Amino acid sequence: MKAAVIVFPGSNCDRDCKVAIERSTGAHVDMVWHGDTALPDAVDLIVLPGGFSYGDYLRCGAMASLSPIMAEVKAAAGRGVATVGICNGFQVLCEAGMLPGALLRNEKLKYVCKAVDLEVTNAQTRYTAGYAGRRQVTMTVGNGEGNFFADVDTLDRLEGEGQVVFRYLENPNGSARDIAGIVNARGNVLGLMPHPDRAFEAELGSADGALLFQSALASA
Amino acid sequence: MRAKVHVFLKPGVLDVQGKAVEQALHGLGWAGVEHVRVGRTIEFDLAATDAASAEAEVKAMCEKLLANTVIESYRVELA
Numbered sequence: 001m002k003a004a005v006i007v008f009p010g011s012n013c014d015r016d017c018k019v020a021i022e023r024s025t026g027a028h029v030d031m032v033w034h035g036d037t038a039l040p041d042a043v044d045l046i047v048l049p050g051g052f053s054y055g056d057y058l059r060c061g062a063m064a065s066l067s068p069i070m071a072e073v074k075a076a077a078g079r080g081v082a083t084v085g086i087c088n089g090f091q092v093l094c095e096a097g098m099l100p101g102a103l104l105r106n107e108k109l110k111y112v113c114k115a116v117d118l119e120v121t122n123a124q125t126r127y128t129a130g131y132a133g134r135r136q137v138t139m140t141v142g143n144g145e146g147n148f149f150a151d152v153d154t155l156d157r158l159e160g161e162g163q164v165v166f167r168y169l170e171n172p173n174g175s176a177r178d179i180a181g182i183v184n185a186r187g188n189v190l191g192l193m194p195h196p197d198r199a200f201e202a203e204l205g206s207a208d209g210a211l212l213f214q215s216a217l218a219s220a
Numbered sequence: 221m222r223a224k225v226h227v228f229l230k231p232g233v234l235d236v237q238g239k240a241v242e243q244a245l246h247g248l249g250w251a252g253v254e255h256v257r258v259g260r261t262i263e264f265d266l267a268a269t270d271a272a273s274a275e276a277e278v279k280a281m282c283e284k285l286l287a288n289t290v291i292e293s294y295r296v297e298l299a
Contacts, residue, residue: 059288066285095288102290104229105236149233149291174234 001027001217003045006073006089008034008064013050013086013197020197021047024210025217034067045082045216046073048089050142050195060103060145061091070096082126082216083189087143090181090191099184099191100158101150103143107174111144115205116194117169118180122162125183127190130215137208139194141172141180146193148175148182158182166192190216221266223278224297227287228259262286266298274298 003021007014018029030040034053039046053064064070070092077083077098085093093099106112118137120128131137150158155176158164166181173193181192196209229235235257242256268274278296287294 058285062285062288094290100290102288104234104291107234107236109236109240147234174236 001025001045002040002043003027003029003047003217004032004039004043005029005047005049006032006034006069007049008051008053008067008088008092010053010055011049011051011088013088013195016195016197017047017049017086020200020209021045021213024200024213027217032069034064034069036069037072039069039072039076043076043081045084045213046076048073048083048085048092049197050087050089053088053092056145059091059095061088061093061095064088064092065095074098077184077189080186080188082219084127084212084216085189085191086195086197087141087146087193090193091145093189093191098189099182100154101148101176101182103145103193104147104149104174105145106143106147106172111142112146112172113140113142114172115140116172116180118166118194119169121164121167122183124162125165125187125190126219127183127212127215128165130211130218131208136169137166137211138199138206139196139209140198140205141194142198143173143193146173146175148179148193150176155179161185163187165190166194221268221271221274222299223264223266223274224299225262225278225282225286226259226295226297227262227282227292228257228294229291230293233291271298
């Protein structure tokens with residue numbers, strides 16, 4: 001099993017993601033610089049990590065979404081490769097048009113950093129199969145712009161098609177319909193604001209994130 | 221040519237910064253202030269010399285990078 005973590009200038013959870021994936025799955029993890037034009041061969045999982053790519057200038061994730069490596073990430077996702085954007089990575093996926101919607105400033109204009117309880121809204125995705133019917137998991141959020149927005153039709157479609165994967169039990173940032181994470185229509189591209197990479201072993205307060213990485217690679 | 225691009229959140233998209241500024245203005249006594257929106261202006265020089273091609277170019281820039289049309293609208297000024 002092979003995973004790749006994309007490193008943008010300003011990413012700060014790239015190392016966390018590498019360690020989290022290695023420890024929870026045993027997969028080999030390559031770090032891939034945003035300026036690269038190729039992904040490692042036969043990669044099973046691509047992770048866009050959290051952080052402040054390009055200093056969050058212009059809009060969070062906007063510049064990163066146009067990085068040279070993103071053409072390869074789009075192509076791989078198009079072939080069905082599991083692709084996960086966490087926090088800033090979620091913002092990048094939305095800016096890249098790989099997921100619908102956008103992430104706005106938090107409703108209370110505050111950076112929110114805390115553990116959150118999440119409902120596993122769709123337990124049938126390739127990312128949540130490992131939760132084996134568990135309805136609630138705990139991860140940590142850390143964001144100032146995690147307020148998910150999409151127009152009403154898009155929200156209805158996401159809900160109707162089972163593309164809402166995680167919801168906040170207590171909405172920390174004003175996200176539409178309490179949405180914390182979504183997948184694309186095909187189900188192989190996941191974006192979520194909470195950090196599974198900060199919840200992969202009990203010492204971190206929760207090991208629920210480990211199951212997400214395990215699920216992603218189990219179905220590879 | 222000099223281009224000015226004004227980018228604002230679309231009507232209907234909650235502008236929390238605008239709301240905070242509005243409340244601050246109310247606090248200073250300007251009770252009549254309503255619907256404050258905070259946007260950004262991006263200015264730059266363009267090599268193009270005719271307005272039509274400059275406008276087409278700047279619009280392409282807006283669609284690709286300068287605005288996220290899921291949540292923002294933009295207006296282009298050329299001089």
